[in-house]
Amino acid sequence: MEVSIVSLLELQNVTFENDGKMILKNISLNIELGDFISIVGPSGSGKSTFLKLCSQLISPTNGTITYHGKNFTQYNPTELRKTIAYCFQTPYLFGDTVMDNIKFPFAIRNETFNQNRVDELFSLFHMSTDFLNKNVSNLSGGEKQRIAFIRSLLFKPEILLLDEITSALDVDNTKIVETAIDILNKEGVTILFVTHDVEQSKKYANRLLTIASGEIKSLEDLI
């Protein structure tokens, strides 16, 4: 009997148009469990749109996306987004305090607050839990980005979509975040990491995807 191997996430001839403008065309890609794919390409090439498609924040105009062999449309989008986390380039912290943001993922799942998990993640990102009571408007850009990242990781996702999350960080903060991403990948989390930094793109990834003018230009194995 032939056994077919199912990709974790598979895009088949995916096209996305908005307002009559073609943003992505005929994207086909198989993403396997445990992959760390860096995505590079010029500004406006469609990298962020690619990540938004993978998180179901938008749907393809044409083509299909399958997750564990099942079409995205067969999943409840809310449940899907709980396992495919997305970190935006510009972090958005809502509410008044950091705690408001940290409580949110627990609240939407009707789960009790897990202090151990919070402590673990704050330590991974070299932050004190004293931050929990801080007002979000008093945080630096680097602190906001790390809090937003922690917020996405409170319930470990299967896939992590990262949209240039280190672009506004200093060297020290970048190092902390990179190390955390590498640890998560080693724990089995699949990473799609959009970056502008060529050196960074090759540091931990096993594959490098280059997108230009909405099309895949190359996909190379790095290891």
Place this chain on the structure above:
Amino acid sequence: MNGSNSINLTSLLIVSSLVIITLVFSYSQKLKLEKEIIFSAIRAVVQLVAVGYVLEYIFGFKSPIFTTLLLLFMTFNAAYNAAKRGKAIKHGIMISFLSIVSGTLVTLTILILSKIIAYEPFQIIPISGMIISNSMVALGLCYKQISSDFKNKREEIETKLSLGADILPSSIGIIRDSIKTGMLPTIDSAKTLGIVSLPGMMTGLILAGVSPVEAIKYQIMVTFMLLSTTSISSFIACYLSYRSFFNSRKQLIFMK
């Protein structure tokens, strides 16, 4: 008004000169509103004369069914107007109609049960007119706010959606802000009653010769009924309309 309870036609014609003052201002300041002022003044007179005669006829026609049909007609018109403020909202007229009907129904029921008014056309129609028009204004404000928030707070909503939140928890802040926007003018005007203005109903009663002490009782009733109606209508309208900004895949719709 010489202490009398009626205005004669000559007095009314003299008062019409106030429109001329408005026209002079518009002309001298080049506001180019002259045509609009004349049109609105004539329209106001025609509409009011018509409504005066219609109401006189209706008040004499004591059929509860007819009164109810008239209230439904008023509500539909208000719903149609309110829905214009939220063009992005699907089934805007239906949502507005339901919201206004609910607000009006609850408020009128309490007014009737408390025996402040009876289901008589001369009482129910003017009172409902006030309720319905206030709801209409409140809904217009709600729709304007909710539409602009869904357009301008895309980042916040998508962040919450990306964390796995359903569309309600992702929109709750916007829904609450919009309800507040709909209710605030009524709350603000309640706060300043008697200090900044003597409101319409009270002024009308005093002009008609009712003692101010008696008139305030009616004004208190009006204030409370408007508070209740705007809150009920705004609440229902916002909770029914927020879904319009998402598609079936729980994605925020692109708005121009």
